[in-house]
Amino acid sequence: MPNLTLSQLTKTFGATRALREVSFTVAPGERIALLGHNGAGKSTLMKIVLGLIPYDSGRVEVLGAAPGDRAARRQVAYLPENVAFHPALTGLEQIRTYLRLRGEPVRAAMGLLERVGLAEAAKRRIGTYSKGMRQRVGLAQALIGHPRLLVLDEPTSGLDPVSRRDFYATLDGLAAEGASILLSSHALTEVEARTDRIVILSRGAMVANAALAELRRQAALPILMQVRTTEAAADQVAASLGGARFNGATVMLSCAPDQKLARLGQVTALGDMVEDVEVIPPSLEDLYTHFSKQVQP
């Protein structure tokens, strides 16, 4: 049974349709990236899953309960976008409070702060923290207990590259234990390697829901080939392959995914004239742009 089920979820704010019949599920152990422009409905979807705001129609089931149900809240962790805490409390006091709210022993607080690299600042007031440090307090509270569903809104914003890597390693551990993870991010490259499936929202509608390889296949975006030639042969190579010449000795080609091997064959057939060839598959940015512009307002 999936940990999270959305079925025909629809939500409107006045005349704006924030979510239009969005349906997908998240299985135990699955890591889902939720992508979309600002205002695409990511945060709205998350808030509905958490039971913070009501929805108009459709069905939402969180760990077998209604969203916001106490049974659901016990097993769901949340990290809001731009997470905030009272500036007068220290990181340690804040985490202890959250532990008590979840009925967990407060002695776990220091361990959690160590896990997010805040042990040294634990006894300083949160008012003195940087944005990245506050974000890490937010991560620490999301790790309390053994959440079965983590809803993380832009979890890595404000984190340095090393902290990001540690953070995703932590998520991998949680997912391996069976937790479901739903995270939104603007950093597409980090999502690419660290999630099992990508859901793209555009103007409130779901335009993609698949693993990255499957999205590449569906989109069938052209593959770029960068062929480096000898100085003298550049024009001849460009002419015979039908590509465009760039920067002296480089020829750019593009082809459909299913013609990739045939095209490579043509390149290698040119023998000594070619020094090197680089194959560039469509990036997640390209895929994202491709899927995002499918929806009309």
Add this chain to the structure above:
Amino acid sequence: MNAILAITVAEFRIALRNRWVAISIAMMAVFSLVLAGAGSAPTGTLGADRLSVTVASLTSLAVYLVPLVALLMSFDAIAGEVERGTLPLMLTYPLGRFEILLGKFIAHLIILSLAVAIGYGLAAGAAIWADPRASAGFPAMFRLFWTSLLLGAAFVAIGYAISAFARRPGAAAGLAIALWLVMIVLYDLGLLAAVVADDGGRFTTDVFPWLLVGNPADAFRLYNLAASDATAAAAGIGAAAHTIPPAHALASILLWPLAGLGLAVLAFRKVTP
């Protein structure tokens, strides 16, 4: 229960750091001491013990000060969470909105009882030091203490309702001060004007006592006055105190904290994070 306590501990710590604990205690202490000093004049003429006279003065003081301190502590309770952006995360934890309010309520009541106990304690100490017969006033002092807490509880709860209703700390502060002015200062003036205009008619006999007992501050004053002749002599509405049964006044100050909390929960439920 543990969750409510967690909110209480955090809230008390925040109040301690924000100096609210110190400010409340200092306000109550300074005003109580000033009254204890000023209260020496009428002792001889009334023949009452010094502590009873102090209680009479403190009753008049508490009517103004306790609601003010209570509102100042509570107006930020929900609006502040909304403004700081701490509310959405809090609401995803497995505790109800009523429990959040209750946790804050307990913390604010503890601070209030500290302030009131220290303030009144100082005044009582001064009275006992000056007059050996003052121990006769202990029951009145004790009554004043717990009724002050109930009065404070009512206004803390009303402050939460205002805070949830306003949703912005600035607006909540304005509303809280306006409410204090209306309920504590203008209410009595309005009633007085109405009684004078009515000149002993139906309003004075039938409506006025209910309006008086319906305001928690007036009920608090009535209940403390009714129980002590010395205080009745020292205050202006002594006559009214005898037409209204003390049980009605007591019921009013017992019910107001509950009604206030009810209002606060209703207003808080309407806040969408």
